[in-house]
Amino acid sequence: MAGRSLRRACVLLLAATASAVASAEPGSAGAPTIAAVRPVGSVEEGLWSEFEDYERELSASKLLIRDEGLHSYLRKILCRTVGAERCAAVRLYIVRNPQFNASMAPNGVMVVHTGLLLRMRDEAELATVLGHEFGHFELRHALGRHKSERNTMSWAAWLTVASSGSGGDLALFPLLMAGHFRFSRDQEREADLAGFEHLARAGYNAGSAANVWEKARAEGDAKATALGVRNQEDRFHGPMSSHPMNLERMSYLKDAATKHGAGAAFRGEAEFRSAVAPLMPMLIGDQIKLNDFGGSEYLLKSLAVDGWSGVLLAARGELYRLRARPGDIDAAARYFRDATLQPDCPAEAWRGLGLSLARLGDPKGANAALGEYLKRQPEAADRKMLEAMMGGS
């Protein structure tokens, strides 16, 4: 027995030494405040080189939104938020992805999803997210995260080997992983607050930071309600969560705004709306295809605060048509018909109306609507199929 304890003590001592040796490496200092920022130390150089390959592929991707106007608008917001000199270190990519997200690579590649643009309502909200991502960059979070991951796994490896050798059962892996995720959540909070500082200093409305998360919660609630479940995103997921809960983020950003007090409070609602407007039909269309009825309905309603445009009505019709629960097709036909009365009615509204009427047993009305669609969209990809439907009914 005594021999085994001694062995175990030796093991732990050895493991501790080995991990300390493994994690000793050149530290990096300073923050990427200038355009010519370079990686410091071999680990950061390695991370950069990996993301250079990522950027090479990304920059040739078909999923990139290459709209010049939108790009320069986003860059303008970023530069206003983090400073004209510092923003030069960032290369911005807008990726067609309907999920609410943005990301930052250690080498200055910032990716903004189109799903983010659909959810932001003004410039200050978008600046909140861009500031958060820049916070990850300037605080060199990728490097810190990689080191945490490496140390966690090294400890886990040593202790697992040691425990299996001493016949014990040291189930420390979950604890170690929890430590790593706590570190990750701390990084997210740090980036949130760094982003907030930028936002406030740039003269943007400080309250907008909390708004982003308040609306994320509301969307999560709407999604969950439609599915008949509880909003999981708003509950503590336990020690393995990589990000703090939306509720928590909302709370401390609200506190930060209160502390900051009233000051310059630029929101840039009109500017944001007109910059994103050309992409709106695509953004909405991609969201509808996510099969997230509650979330999509919530977003459409939040976009329609000043009234339902033809584009929004047509999207709502499509949302109901695709869900097709009892009563949904009737509702869809109603929304499509309302859309056709609007000046900005998209041709797809006629298609949706025709398909809905066909389902409702009104072949005459269906044929008229589909005919109108094909008249407005002569190059429609589904022309042959629709013509077959019209002839067959």
Next chain:
Amino acid sequence: MGISAFRQLVLIGFFLAASPSVAQEKSALKPGFAFPPDRSVRILVFRPDVKVGSQSAGGVVTPNAEWTASARAHLSAALASVSPVGSANIVFLPELEGEGAALLADYRVLFRSVADTVLQHRLFKGNRLPTKKTGFEYSLGSGIAKLGQIGGGDFGLFVFTNDAFGSAGRKMLQAFAIGFAGVGVSSGQHAGYAGLVDLMTGDLVWMNADFKMGGDVREADGAIKRALQLLEGLPVAARQEAK
């Protein structure tokens, strides 16, 4: 996830992941394929996908910029000198821009997906899908012909290598694990695969993969050894044996 699941995960991670080649067939060739005997063919080599890093005690790989850059250079030179189908016929695809770059990016991703399928369901006998028991029927589609026209090649060669050299910490763990606990822990991972695509039809005609490759890709000599291993099984008829 419960504790036991985590323990399982960690055990799999440390002891098994690095040695998966249990019943792997290294390469596969489309039945009946041969290079046309009447004319010389040109092989278009796409930028090798190379990753070199160091593996920490816990198995986390830290990419190494210097090693990766020199490995890519050495490997490209080695592919040219090893000359799969005669040195004059190796063409390296130049950097593309605009639509060409987008097309290339598309096909790189497509090739990777198809290659993953081949690795998982063709080169492992037990994993074969019911419709893929025999033969070698994989294609990227004839749209790839455009890439052949841009680069000027009859066949396209994709090369992937992923190396992680065991760090001092990993080697200490390995020695300790075998001495103290009697468990084998692998150190380092050296995986690679190469595939040849007919740039007219898009058919994958040959693929070769190995999870335990030799040759230190960071050195010129090692890269030649690696290139030879990567091209093992490439149809012999048209292939000049390397020095």
